[in-house]
Amino acid sequence: MRQVPPRAYGNDGPVWVTIEPHTGHSDDEVVETLRSAGAEEVSILAPGFVSALASDDALSIVKRIADVNVKARKQTRSLR
Amino acid sequence: MRQTTFQVSEKASISLSSLVERQTRNIRSSLTARAAGFAAGGAPITQEQNVAALLEVADARQLVEESAGAYGENALLPLADNFVSAHLPPSELAKFIDHPAVERIQTKKLKLPTLDHATVDVGLRASTAGNRVVNETGENVLIGIVDSGFDLTHPMFADAHGGLRVERLLDQTTRREFTDVQLQQGVAGGNPPGRDGQGHGTHVASIAGGSAFGGFEGVAPRARFLLVKTDFLNTDAAVSWIFNHAGNRPCVVNMSLGHHFGAHDGTDAEERLHALLTAAPGRAIVVAAGNERTDSIHAGGRFHVGQTEEIVFDLLRPRDGGLPSAVVTLWYDQRDAFDLTLLTPSGQQIALPALGRANHFQSATVDIQVARKRYPLSASIQGQIEISISNPAARPIDLRGWKIRIAARTIVVGRLDAWVNNSGFAEFRSHPLIEMARTVGLPATGRGSIAVASHVSKNEWQADAGMETDIRAVIGRSSVFSSLGPTRDGRQKPNISAPGQYLTAALADSSELATLDDRALTGSRLLTIEGTSMATPVVTGIVALMLQRKSTATLTQIADVLQRTARHDAHTGPVGWNPTYGFGKIDIAAALQAIGGS
Numbered sequence: 179m180r181q182v183p184p185r186a187y188g189n190d191g192p193v194w195v196t197i198e199p200h201t202g203h204s205d206d207e208v209v210e211t212l213r214s215a216g217a218e219e220v221s222i223l224a225p226g227f228v229s230a231l232a233s234d235d236a237l238s239i240v241k242r243i244a245d246v247n248v249k250a251r252k253q254t255r256s257l258r
Numbered sequence: 259m260r261q262t263t264f265q266v267s268e269k270a271s272i273s274l275s276s277l278v279e280r281q282t283r284n285i286r287s288s289l290t291a292r293a294a295g296f297a298a299g300g301a302p303i304t305q306e307q308n309v310a311a312l313l314e315v316a317d318a319r320q321l322v323e324e325s326a327g328a329y330g331e332n333a334l335l336p337l338a339d340n341f342v343s344a345h346l347p348p349s350e351l352a353k354f355i356d357h358p359a360v361e362r363i364q365t366k367k368l369k370l371p372t373l374d375h376a377t378v379d380v381g382l383r384a385s386t387a388g389n390r391v392v393n394e395t396g397e398n399v400l401i402g403i404v405d406s407g408f409d410l411t412h413p414m415f416a417d418a419h420g421g422l423r424v425e426r427l428l429d430q431t432t433r434r435e436f437t438d439v440q441l442q443q444g445v446a447g448g449n450p451p452g453r454d455g456q457g458h459g460t461h462v463a464s465i466a467g468g469s470a471f472g473g474f475e476g477v478a479p480r481a482r483f484l485l486v487k488t489d490f491l492n493t494d495a496a497v498s499w500i501f502n503h504a505g506n507r508p509c510v511v512n513m514s515l516g517h518h519f520g521a522h523d524g525t526d527a528e529e530r531l532h533a534l535l536t537a538a539p540g541r542a543i544v545v546a547a548g549n550e551r552t553d554s555i556h557a558g559g560r561f562h563v564g565q566t567e568e569i570v571f572d573l574l575r576p577r578d579g580g581l582p583s584a585v586v587t588l589w590y591d592q593r594d595a596f597d598l599t600l601l602t603p604s605g606q607q608i609a610l611p612a613l614g615r616a617n618h619f620q621s622a623t624v625d626i627q628v629a630r631k632r633y634p635l636s637a638s639i640q641g642q643i644e645i646s647i648s649n650p651a652a653r654p655i656d657l658r659g660w661k662i663r664i665a666a667r668t669i670v671v672g673r674l675d676a677w678v679n680n681s682g683f684a685e686f687r688s689h690p691l692i693e694m695a696r697t698v699g700l701p702a703t704g705r706g707s708i709a710v711a712s713h714v715s716k717n718e719w720q721a722d723a724g725m726e727t728d729i730r731a732v733i734g735r736s737s738v739f740s741s742l743g744p745t746r747d748g749r750q751k752p753n754i755s756a757p758g759q760y761l762t763a764a765l766a767d768s769s770e771l772a773t774l775d776d777r778a779l780t781g782s783r784l785l786t787i788e789g790t791s792m793a794t795p796v797v798t799g800i801v802a803l804m805l806q807r808k809s810t811a812t813l814t815q816i817a818d819v820l821q822r823t824a825r826h827d828a829h830t831g832p833v834g835w836n837p838t839y840g841f842g843k844i845d846i847a848a849a850l851q852a853i854g855g856s
Contacts, residue, residue, distance in 0.1 A: 179606060184616035184627060194491045196527045219433075223498035227531050247527040250519040250700070252490045253680050254406060254458045255546035256789030257739060258771060 186234045187248055192218070194249040195237065197228040203243040215239045311351055312724075313342040314362040321359055332780040335722055343722060345781020375716035375733075376465075376757035376796060381825075381846045382477060392850055394803035396478025400425070401467045401802050402500030402511035403795075405459030407487040409766035410441060410450040412460060412783060414468030414476065415483070423469065425482050427452045428499050430489040452487045457769030459487065461785055462514045464764035466795035467802065472782055474763065477799025478806075490515065493701075494528045497543065501535050508540035508805035512798040513707070514791035516548050516699035518555060518677040521589055523747040525635035529704025536706045536813040540805060543707040543813070544798045546790035547752040548699035548741035554685040558675035558693050561596075561666035568601070569664070569676070570687040573645065573657040577682065581647045582657055584684035586676055588641035589746060592632065593670035598641050600628060601661035610641050623649045623656050636747065645684075660684075675746055695837055697741040698751045708801070708817050709751040711840055712737040712758025712793040713829070719760055719786040722775040726786070731759055734829045736838045740790055743837040752840040754820050755830070758793025762786045800846050804853045811853055823848035 187193050199208045208228050212220045215236035221229050228244075230236075237246050315321045318336035325334055329350070335343045344351060344363075354360045377383045384391055408415070410424060417423050422445060427436045429452050436444070436451050444450030454460045463483065468476030484503055486496035493513065500511050520526040524533075532543050550556070557569050573582040590596055598610040608628055611617050616629035625646040633640045647656065664674060675696060678684045686692050702709035717731040731737070737759040743751045765771065765778050765785035772778045778785050801816055811819075824842030826833055835841050 179602075179619045179621040179626075182618045182620050184618040184629070196494055196531070198527065221495065223495055224531055224534050226534070227494070227498075227527065229492065229495050229498075249491045249494070249528075250517040250679070252488075252493055252515040252517045253682075254456070254789075255514050255516060255549055255791035255794070256458055256461075256787050257549060258774065258777060258787045258789075 187237055187246070192231045192233045194229070194231055196223070196247045196249060197230060197240060198226055198245045198247070199228070200243055200245070208240060208244050211240050211243065212236060309346065309348050309351055309365060311344045311346070312364045313344055313354060313360055314340055314364070315342055316340070316359045316361070318342045321357075332722065335775075337724060343724065345779075376761055377477070379715040379757045380796060380800065380844050381848075392803065392847060394478075394806045394850060396467055396481030396799065396802040397806055398508070398809070399478065399481045399802045399805045400484055400504045400507055400509040401463075401478060401481045401798060402484045402486070402497070402504070402509060403459060403463045403466065404486045404488050404493055404496040404500070404511065404513050404515070405462050406456040407454030407459045407766070408452045408463055408485050409454045409460045409764070409769070410445050410452060411448070411767065412464070412764045413471035414464040414474070414764045416469055418469075423467075423482050425484055426503055427485045427487070428496065429487045430492050430496065431487060452485060454487075454766040454769055457766040457771030457785065458514070458791065459485075460766035460769070461763045461771070461787060462512060462791060462795045465761060465792060466512055466799040468764055472784075474784065476763070477796060478802035481799075481802045484509070488515075494531050497532065497535060501541060504541075506540070508809040510542040510544060510798050510801040510805060512795050513543065513545045513701065514789075514794045516546055516702055517680050518550070518699050519585060519587060519679040520700045521633060521636055521638060521640070522675070522677065522696065522698070522700065522703050522745055523636050524703055524705045524745060524749065526700050526704065529701045529706060532701060532704050532706030534706070539810040539812050541813065542801050542805070542816050544794050544801060545702040545704075545707040545709055546794040547702045547709045547711045547743075548697060549739040549789050550681050550697040550699065550741050551694045551739055553681045553697075554687070554692055555678040555681060556675065556693050556697050557686050557689065557691040558673070558696055559691045560672045561664070561669060561674060562672065563666055563669045566663065566665040567689070567691060569662050569689050569691060571660050571662070571678070571684050572687065573647065573660065573684050574682055575657070581650065582652070582683075583644075583646040585679040586643045586662065586684070587679070588643075588662070588664075588674060588676040589633070589638050590674040591671035592637050592639050593668075594639075594666070594672060594674075595668035596674060597663075597665040597667060598630070599663040600626070600643050601663060602626075603655060603657075603659040610643070613639065620648075623647065623652050695742045696744065696746060698743050698745065699741060703745045703749075703751055706813065708753045708797060708813070708820065709840070710758075710790055710794045710797045711752040711755040711838065712740040712788070712790045713755050713839065713843065714759045715757035716760055719762055721777050721779055721786065726776050728760070734827060736829065737788065737790075740838070743840070750835045750840070753817055754797060754824055754841055754844050755839040756793040756796040756844045758790050758796070759788035760786050761788065761792040761796075763792075797844060800844060800849060803846070804849060807850055807855055808853045816853070819849050819852045820844060823852050
């Protein structure tokens with residue numbers, strides 16, 4: 179088994195994330211940073227919560243001013 | 259008293275004969291007709307209503323083949339050599355009375371194919387044949403549903419005038435949004451957006467607010483819908499979209515979905531978003547607690563210094579034929595110190611790195627990433643193990659016998675919990691640390707929602723294959739699958755229990771669930787399934803009724819009322835919270851009385 183560079187946020191391609199600006203930074207600043215870094219589907223869900231589809235590169239830039247949360251895949255809760 | 263007589267055919271059962279007779283006289287259905295499963299609630303019997311019947315015939319397959327083309331798909335289904343299941347209008351069924359190959363026609367005198375027992379259980383009806391005992395119907399309240407999709411051609415989405423009760427629909431899988439006019443046009447064209455390939459969302463929506471059709475009616479049949487066909491990732495955006503469109507109008511959102519990739523303490527970003535969005539009056543979110551009680555996806559317990567445990571787990575092959583993968587997260591207090599090591603089936607040891615670090619390994623068969631980081635939101639440490647089988651030719655030996663070694667070095671609190679990301683990815687083998695407790699999933703562990711457990715309200719139902727029974731399901735008892743509380747930080751979730759096993763509600767045409775002949779009643783467009791997914795919309799519908807009565811009620815007030823007025827019985831035990839039923843079984847009349855008005 180060989181060791182390789184770790185992935186920052188899971189997938190090789192862009193990932194869906196919820197981003198929360200650090201104190202002193204605004205939602206608009208996060209939105210602008212994400213868009214400048216090439217992120218897509220950027221939207222403000224509520225004050226303090228920004229949703230985006232972003233690559234590792236874009237996230238490595240935005241994480242200087244915000245916390246990044248990778249969205250989890252859900253399952254339906256029926257047994258069939 | 260007027261006496262009515264009619265001719266009873268020797269071939270037809272009394273129920274069918276009386277039904278045909280009634281139809282010709284255009285009188286309302288009787289208790290006999292209701293007991294036979296058609297026209298419940300005293301609705302006029304019309305030509306369009308199908309009747310479920312069993313035909314005894316000389317050759318089942320021949321009869322079905324010679325009738326092919328005369329009726330819709332699944333109207334006649336051969337059950338055995340001499341039995342045919344039929345779902346046809348009474349007048350069409352009556353034609354078989356004189357058919358030479360038909361020996362007898364028996365209407366299926368089984369359970370009402372409705373939310374019958376569930377509505378009695380919560381107090382919406384006094385009996386299965388009774389009328390609603392509360393005046394509220396969800397009028398002027400919005401119900402948001404985040405789910406697999408919706409069959410908008412189903413009559414449960416239509417109002418009494420045939421108009422669609424859906425105000426707007428967002429399809430996250432295509433990133434398109436539809437207005438009510440566009441949706442109505444889609445229905446008229448026979449191909450509305452938001453198609454429900456799975457069938458789950460249609461069923462859930464109809465439980466919460468389905469219009470009356472046949473013998474069925476949802477809990478809040480006059481509420482209007484805001485629907486999101488979700489991609490199962492952007493559920494936070496779905497809830498935000500629903501409340502944005504609701505504006506200042508009262509709105510309750512149903513989430514019959516969840517996961518276990520998180521701290522299980524209410525600090526997940528989506529859970530905190532829920533708390534923010536429901537801080538305003540007239541807003542609520544209701545979430546399924548989960549079905550993972552016995553899925554062996556959680557290990558947890560207290561450690562003392564020097565204690566070492568090895569927990570074994572196996573990767574599971576996905577049902578969709580994809581490659582096995584799983585993520586295990588481990589959580590402990592930041593004042594404690596644990597050595598955590600992954601042992602592969604071949605015996606290789608991979609230590610979880612120091613805080614803030616991640617390591618990634620690859621072989622011809624598997625891809626492994628391990629990481630450890632601070633989780634400041636609850637002063638915890640999060641360890642993470644991601645395993646992805648990369649070789650389609652992986653052998654069973656590559657999937658089985660993975661181990662996590664946990665060694666306690668420094669202990670202040672001592673508690674460590676681990677979860678597999680969700681059901682069906684991996685499961686722990688038997689070990690003293692494997693717990694059924696703390697299996698309530700996210701976002702049900704959040705502070706901004708009501709978490710719903712499931713109990714049994716019936717164990718017999720009618721399906722295309724005939725009468726089905728689950729003798730293991732004890733009426734009144736907690737469903738064996740329903741996830742147990744509390745949360746990782748000891749808060750009291752689930753909040754409440756509602757009927758979730760078994761519930762009969764709307765069936766989405768051409769969905770995966772429509773192919774299950776032991777669950778689907780295709781001629782009647784009904785489906786019987788179970789899960790906290792089904793219990794959740796019962797509570798959602800009841801919250802809609804509460805918001806109709808008091809549109810300014812807050813989530814905190816609603817949860818408090820539901821908990822204070824919950825019903826207790828021999829199954830739940832005495833007053834108070836327990837990890838199985840929460841604060842008890844939901845009681846609609848008591849909740850409506852306690853919430854007050856306006």
